[in-house]
Amino acid sequence: MTSRRTGLREQKKQATTEALREAALRLALERGVENVRVDDIAEAAGVSPRTYNNYFSSREQAIVAAVAAEREAGIAAAVTARSADVGLAHAVVEAIVEQYTDPAQQRRDALLLITTHPALREAFVNTSGAMEHPLADAISRRLSDLDPRTAHVLAASVTAATRIALQRWVSPATGELVVPSGSLPDLLRTALAPLAPALDAAEAPQH
Template structure:
């Protein structure tokens, strides 16, 4: 069953890739206004109905050819940063790196996209697709940071508890040495106390059994409470990661919108062309999120 699911997902990904690549190729060859959904579906070897299962418009498919891999690369870049790197730095550096290096093969496509209003609109909203993979990458980093903190706390507590225990053992050994060992027991005391000791041992075993059962119950209760706390903590971490990822995607959308559509960017032909430094716009849009990203790690 798992194998069938995997193969089905691979087939869907292959179809999606064929559609977006066909859309971009036809748009570059004919111009985006001269490409129909039927043309894209035919070039990819599927029906128009199948096309509509993957993309809502031709613009979305054309833009996806440039942006589809970028969102997953952002998440991969965040996950690849060493745990010692601050989360805010990992996210911002990954965004700037992936959004400002489209690659030579996409240079002509990016120019076409940013100079056509309908394509530009789809391009501005493309960052929304990064939310889920980025949330997973952020959640993973937060979990790693939490485990590292718990390990450090446990090590510190063990060291602190070990020092008094060692001091107590040394003190007991010193007292025993000073007393010269245990005092000898008189024969009469041994004989007279034999029956009492037997009864005492029987009662002691009963008390010991009760103590063991009580200790087991306490441990089981602690384990259940600990598991519940872990689940609650995991859910809270995942929710935090999703909120942060959505905020990052929104900030990137704002930066791109300013980059491709800021006032005064119209050319002599009436087309709107990108202006300003995209890396600077991205960093400025993401800067207000730094306190929240830092707080999530604490």
């Protein structure tokens, strides 16, 4: 019975998270970011402002969450699904590039909104941190004999490199105007390339 209650509670939390982030993005697109208040998002999602604050610390965080939703789990799933014949470094890099650049994973109107608002850009870049734990678990599943602490170090390094690439991509050239700088796949691959030896070394004992 306890397990069932816990499961229902988690489902309710997930549903509330989804409702809040979708409401936040919809209102931001309709009204403009500056015209959206936390109270508006909470009302649109059917919860109280106090409940909202239990899930997100700002309107910006809620807005970008709608874009980043499921990406972190998608990266972990893609790494896990790669054939054992594919090296860990290649599996990790391609999973990240696919999830961040596949048009099916993107919402162009939302990305345009994000790149034109400094606070949203910062929040968007910070969403990369959410991949650390799912990615560490995925690495541990691929490399069953690897020390879990090593898996977390590798995942944290990958997360940091991804954040650096995203920061470079959305950094404004002048003032508030942002023109995404360079090819995002290229930026991601370049930032992640120095980590390939560490990922290869972690994988070597498995063979």
